[in-house]
Amino acid sequence: MTEAEWLTAEKPTPMVEFVRGRVGHWKLRLFAVACCRRIQHLFADGRSREAVEVAERYAIGSVSDRDRFEAHVAADLAETEIADAYLPNHGEDSDDWLAEVGLDAGAAANTATLASSDQPEGMDPDTWRTLFAGRPFIPGQYSTHEEAQRALAHAVRPLRYEEIEWRDGADRANAKCDEAVSQAELLRCVVGNPFRPVTFSPDWLTPTAVGLAEGIYEDRAFDRLPILADALQDAGCEDAAILAHCRGDGLHVRGCWVVDGVLGKG
Incomplete structure (x- = not known):
């Protein structure tokens, strides 16, 4: 990525990949939190909201890794419960689009608490694997900003499914693109210009x-x-x-x- 591309990018994914390893993990976690705060009105469960708060406090060093992990487990359980209630009944004629929004928003909060796939200190690998066995979303499979885009895209779904399908798809695509632009701006706010680091006198x-x-x-x-x-x-x-x-x-x-x-x- 060039400096010009960084300054004008409208999609955060290549930007995140570019700065990964160049900036502290805590900065990327704060970016994940910022993405979640933009969709907090879409959370269907209080455990998702709490996960975002804990993720931020963990990023700035005010809570322990155990606190972070417990918040992640709670958010993951909330996501699982929504998925268990929603997915078996989901079909092309389903009007339960709010559950789909809640599922994606919950996934964003979930991944924010595990922005890096670190295993908590003192937890053995077997316990780690057991806790996440069978989960609908494997840690690290999706990034927080992408889940947030999906949640907003589903949130613009028409209340009446029988509306023209192409318009539904276009509205979703536009919502994802608009949110991606905002997320790219958020990342520039958090990281600055990695090509020209600034020293504060x-x-x-x-x-x-x-x-x-x-x-x-x-x-x-x-x-x-x-x-x-x-x-x-x-x-x-x-x-x-x-x-x-x-x-x-x-x-x-x-x-x-x-x-x-x-x-x-x-």
Whole structure:
């Protein structure tokens, strides 16, 4: 992948593959969480919502690997229960499309808790294999962002199945494409430009700038990013990428490379 391709990509999958091994696993997990938060209104089970929260806390180091794994098992069970209730009765004439949405959304939350296929410390391989035997989705088989796209695509299915089938398919395809574009933007927010890594000068990290970044991080108040840009510029920062990211109208999420850079996360 070239720098130009990275900056203009509208599909996150090749971007994820490009940065895998180049950025920390925690960054990719935060990207997975961001994808899930965009579809949280589609979750059919509270265990899926909790899994997303735990996945984020695990990414930033505030919960243990055991906590992460337990959340994954709970989300996986929720997904299995939806699948067991939905799949046997599913057919071309089924109107139970909300279950299909919930299944895909649950799968996204499930994979977010297992963004890397790490085996929890202290758990033997036989136990690991037993826990996942017969599961409908094998860990690592699907990526979180792809499951999120599928959930949104199914969410636009017409309430009346007898509507024109080609339109249904076109609407789904458009929903997936639109979400892929947004996800690519999210990944750029989390990772930045891997071709031009930025070093944050200690001179820029004034109490004002750091305080603003802390507030943005804790409150998810990304509307304050232009103010952070002003504070950084007042401290001598003229880095075009930093200032443009803060003042642009793109999507921002926890894990934003500028906020993390100011706070020394990384």
